[in-house]
Amino acid sequence: MGNINFESLLISIIGFSIVFLVLIILWAIIAVLRIVLERTGETAVAAPATAPTQDPGMVPAKGSLGEIKLYDVPDRIAALIMAIVADEMKAPLNELRFISIRKKK
Amino acid sequence: MDYSRILTLWEMSGFVGLFQHWETPVMLVIACVLLYLAIVKKFEPLLLVGIAFGMLLANLPFSDLMHMELFRGDPASVDYMAILHKGGLLDILYLGVKLGIYPCLIFMGVGAMTDFGPLMARPSSLILGAAAQLGVYAAFLLALFLGFMPNEAASIGIIGGADGPTAIFLTTKLAPHLLGPIAIAAYSYMALIPLIQPPIMMALTTKTERNVVMKQDRAVSRSTRIVFPIAVTIAIVLILPAVAPLIGCLMLGNLFRECGVTARLSDTTQNALMNIVTIFLATTVGATSIGFLPGESGQNVGFLSLETVKIIILGLLAFSFSTVGGVIFGKIMYRITGGKVNPLIGSAGVSAVPMAARVSQLVGQRANPSNFLLMHAMGPNVAGVIGSAVAAGFLLSMFGR
Structure with a gap:
C-alpha cells in the first residue's frame, strides 16, 4: 500500500532541512543588518532619553x-x-x- | 392551452437536474453548512462566505457559471481561448487562480499588513517557523502511504503550512484537480486552530514551561525594517527561484509598508486590493468544489469522493504535526536559553497569522494570567509565513513540470 520509498523519505528530510537552512540564513542576514544599520540608528533614538x-x-x-x-x-x-x-x-x-x-x- | 411550453419551462429549470446525481443536493447542503459556520460561528468569515457561496453557485444545476472540464488536464495544455469563448463568469475569474495570480496578490496584501518587527527583534523565532513545517513533510509521507501520487502528496502536505494562498499556489501548479478539497481543508483548519492547537500545546508542555514570562524584545530601527524585505527577497530567490512569485510579492507589500514613501500604495494593498482579490479567490476556489464531475471514463472525479475524505483527514494531521514540531522546538529553545523562552510560542510557527499567535497568548494566559505572549508569538508566526513559502518552493522544484 502506498508510494513511500527511500526517495520520498530523502525528499522529506532534505526539504525540511532546506527550510531550516533558508531561515537560518535569514537569521544571519538580520544579524548582519543589526550590526551594519543599527549602530547609527541606536545613537539616533537614544539621544532624546538623556533629556x-x-x-x-x-x-x-x-x-x-x-x-x-x-x-x-x-x-x-x-x-x-x-x-x-x-x-x-x-x-x-x-x-x-x-x-x-x-x-x- | 399549450402545455408543451410549461413542460419546456420545467425541463429548463434547475429542479430537473437537482436529483440527477445524489452529489448535487449534498453539495448544496454542505455549502449551506459552511455559510452557517462562517456567518453564525464566525469561522474565517472573510474567506468562508465566498468559498461557500461559490460552491453553492457552481452546484446549482444548469447555472453554467463554472465549467471545470475546460480546465482539465495538464496546465500547459488548457485552451484559454475556449475558456474566454465558452466560459461563464466564474470560469473567467478562475483564470486568476489557475495562472497563480491571486495567491501572489494576496501575499502582497499579507506583506503590507505584516509587521516583521517582532521577528527582527528576536531572529531566533525563525527556527520555530521552520520547525512548524514538520507537518508539511509528515503529511506528504502519509499521503504517499495512502496511495496519492507524489505531486498530489506534495499539494496535500502543504496544508500543514497553514497558509491558504501558498496551498492554493502550489496546488494549482502540482495537482489542480485537488484544488477544491485542499483549499477547503486549509481554510477550514485555519479557522479551527483555536480548537486543534491547545490540547497539543497542553499535552507537550509542563506548567512551569507555560508560566515563563518572556522579556520585552528590543526595538528595531527603521533602516533595518526597510532593508529586510529587500535582503530577504534576494537571499530566498537566489536559493529557491521557484518561490519568487510568493516571496517577491510578500516582500514588495512589506516594503510598501515600511519604506515610508508609499503610504497610498500600502493602504491600497492592505485594503482595496486585498479585499477585491479575496472575493475573486474565495468565490472561484469554492466553485471548483463540484459534487458530480464526470471523468474521462465516466466515473465521478468531483468533490464528493474518497480522496476528499482522505485529504480532510490528512489536513488535520498536517496541522497537528506542525504544531507538535513548533512546540518541541520551543521546548528545545526553553532548555538552551535556560528557561527564557516560553515553548508555547512555538505553536505560532504554523503561519495562520495572527490566529496562531493569539492561541499562544490565550494558552499562556490560562497558565499565568499576567503573561502577555502575543508579541513574542508574532515572531514565529510571521517566520511561519516565510517557512511555508520556502517549503512550497522546494516541493515545486521537486515535483513541478
Missing part, C-alpha cells in the same frame, strides 16, 4: 485620573496599555492615575 523633560515627542493625553505624559507612544498604544493594566488590577480606568508612559529604547 526627557525636553522631549519633543511628549504629548499630554487624557484617559485616567489626571493627565498622562506620553513619550514617543501613540495614543492608541497608550489606551491599550491603560486598558490592560486596569483589567489586570480589576479597577475602573478612571480611578487609576497614570503619570507617564515611555517607549523603552
Whole structure:
C-alpha cells in the first residue's frame, strides 16, 4: 500500500532541512543588518532619553485620573496599555492615575 | 392551452437536474453548512462566505457559471481561448487562480499588513517557523502511504503550512484537480486552530514551561525594517527561484509598508486590493468544489469522493504535526536559553497569522494570567509565513513540470 520509498523519505528530510537552512540564513542576514544599520540608528533614538523633560515627542493625553505624559507612544498604544493594566488590577480606568508612559529604547 | 411550453419551462429549470446525481443536493447542503459556520460561528468569515457561496453557485444545476472540464488536464495544455469563448463568469475569474495570480496578490496584501518587527527583534523565532513545517513533510509521507501520487502528496502536505494562498499556489501548479478539497481543508483548519492547537500545546508542555514570562524584545530601527524585505527577497530567490512569485510579492507589500514613501500604495494593498482579490479567490476556489464531475471514463472525479475524505483527514494531521514540531522546538529553545523562552510560542510557527499567535497568548494566559505572549508569538508566526513559502518552493522544484 502506498508510494513511500527511500526517495520520498530523502525528499522529506532534505526539504525540511532546506527550510531550516533558508531561515537560518535569514537569521544571519538580520544579524548582519543589526550590526551594519543599527549602530547609527541606536545613537539616533537614544539621544532624546538623556533629556526627557525636553522631549519633543511628549504629548499630554487624557484617559485616567489626571493627565498622562506620553513619550514617543501613540495614543492608541497608550489606551491599550491603560486598558490592560486596569483589567489586570480589576479597577475602573478612571480611578487609576497614570503619570507617564515611555517607549523603552 | 399549450402545455408543451410549461413542460419546456420545467425541463429548463434547475429542479430537473437537482436529483440527477445524489452529489448535487449534498453539495448544496454542505455549502449551506459552511455559510452557517462562517456567518453564525464566525469561522474565517472573510474567506468562508465566498468559498461557500461559490460552491453553492457552481452546484446549482444548469447555472453554467463554472465549467471545470475546460480546465482539465495538464496546465500547459488548457485552451484559454475556449475558456474566454465558452466560459461563464466564474470560469473567467478562475483564470486568476489557475495562472497563480491571486495567491501572489494576496501575499502582497499579507506583506503590507505584516509587521516583521517582532521577528527582527528576536531572529531566533525563525527556527520555530521552520520547525512548524514538520507537518508539511509528515503529511506528504502519509499521503504517499495512502496511495496519492507524489505531486498530489506534495499539494496535500502543504496544508500543514497553514497558509491558504501558498496551498492554493502550489496546488494549482502540482495537482489542480485537488484544488477544491485542499483549499477547503486549509481554510477550514485555519479557522479551527483555536480548537486543534491547545490540547497539543497542553499535552507537550509542563506548567512551569507555560508560566515563563518572556522579556520585552528590543526595538528595531527603521533602516533595518526597510532593508529586510529587500535582503530577504534576494537571499530566498537566489536559493529557491521557484518561490519568487510568493516571496517577491510578500516582500514588495512589506516594503510598501515600511519604506515610508508609499503610504497610498500600502493602504491600497492592505485594503482595496486585498479585499477585491479575496472575493475573486474565495468565490472561484469554492466553485471548483463540484459534487458530480464526470471523468474521462465516466466515473465521478468531483468533490464528493474518497480522496476528499482522505485529504480532510490528512489536513488535520498536517496541522497537528506542525504544531507538535513548533512546540518541541520551543521546548528545545526553553532548555538552551535556560528557561527564557516560553515553548508555547512555538505553536505560532504554523503561519495562520495572527490566529496562531493569539492561541499562544490565550494558552499562556490560562497558565499565568499576567503573561502577555502575543508579541513574542508574532515572531514565529510571521517566520511561519516565510517557512511555508520556502517549503512550497522546494516541493515545486521537486515535483513541478
